[in-house]
Amino acid sequence: MKQIRQIITSTIIVSSLMFTACKKQPVSPQIPTPQPQQPTGKLSKLVYDTGAYDSLYYLADGRLSKLVNNIDPAAGGGVSYELRYDVSGKIERINSSEGWYYLYQYANGKLASISQYMNEHKSSYKFFNYNNDVLTSMxxxxxxxxxxxxxxxGLHTYSFYPDGNLKEEVTYTVNAFTGQLIKHMTIEYSDYDNKLNAEELVRQVPYYYGIVRMKNNPGKRITKRERAMVSSPHSIASLLMINRQNP
Incomplete structure (x- = not known):
């Protein structure tokens, strides 16, 4: 009987120690990573005349988190872009489902450059210039x-109306032999309405994100393409009437 009592006592002591050890190591609950969402009142989808559409997703604080560009809905899939922000709230990186990623750098609070990478190799970058905080060229x-x-x-130059909407964009290429700039295209915008240009948010991803060039919708766009890639006053002008429906 004495031996049995010793065994029972030992079992109780061991069980007590195990219980105490478990108590000293509380298990922290696993908090799931917040998933992008499409909250009520936020733009969630842009549909185009071609049937293509863009889906937008947001963080809980309202910042854009993910964009899915569905150029050919019949083919399925689409290209997705996931946005990451730094501690100050500025975008610092965009990851593409195609494998590309884009890194953002700032100077004096303004977007200074965006670099495009694939497999840790920088394939290209764009540098932005300003005058009195107004974008002048890229x-x-x-x-x-x-x-x-x-x-x-290449070079893009910009001029704006006093209200901040884009007035003119001129695109230049570079002569591979002489290094000189060649005017390639001029686009003039006018007849803006007073509605939010929702498409501008999507058009900026990934290479212009952080720069709003058209806060409203232009009613008229005139495109002048230079002939034979030679800078001259002779150009082909096409008048394109833009008819956009805002949500």
């Missing part, structure tokens, strides 16, 4: 494997 640089460096390959 320079494009592409990687040249033969030269093992980046080449200046």
């Amino acid at each position: 320079e494009l640089y592409n990687y040249n494997g033969a030269a093992r460096g980046y080449e200046f390959s």
Whole structure:
């Protein structure tokens, strides 16, 4: 009997120790990562005349978290872009489902450059210039494997109306032999309405995100394409009437 009592006592002590040890190591509940959502009152979808559409998802604080670009809905899938922000709330990176990712850098509170990467290799970058905090131009640089460096390959210049809407955008290419700029296209915008330009939010991803060029919707756009890629006063002008339906 004495031996049986010793066994029972030992069992109780061991069980007590195990219970105490468990008590000292509380299990922290696993908090799931917040998923992008489409809250009421936020723009969730943009549909185009071609049948293509963009789906938008947001963080709990209202910032854009994910964009899915469905160019060909019949084919399924689409390209998705996931946005990441730094501690100050500025976008710092966009990941594409195609494998590309984009890194953002700022100077004096303004977007300074966006670099495009694939497999840790920077293939191109765009540099933004300002005058009194107003965007004046964007320079494009592409990687040249033969030269093992980046080449200046294009320029976009901008002018704006006093209300901040884009008035004119001029696109230049670079002559591969002389390095001189060649005017390629001029686009003039006018007849803006007073409604929010929802498409501008999507059009910026990923390469213009953070820069709003058209807060409202232009009613008229005139595109002038230079002939034979030669800068001259002779151009082909096409008048495009833009008819957008805002949600």
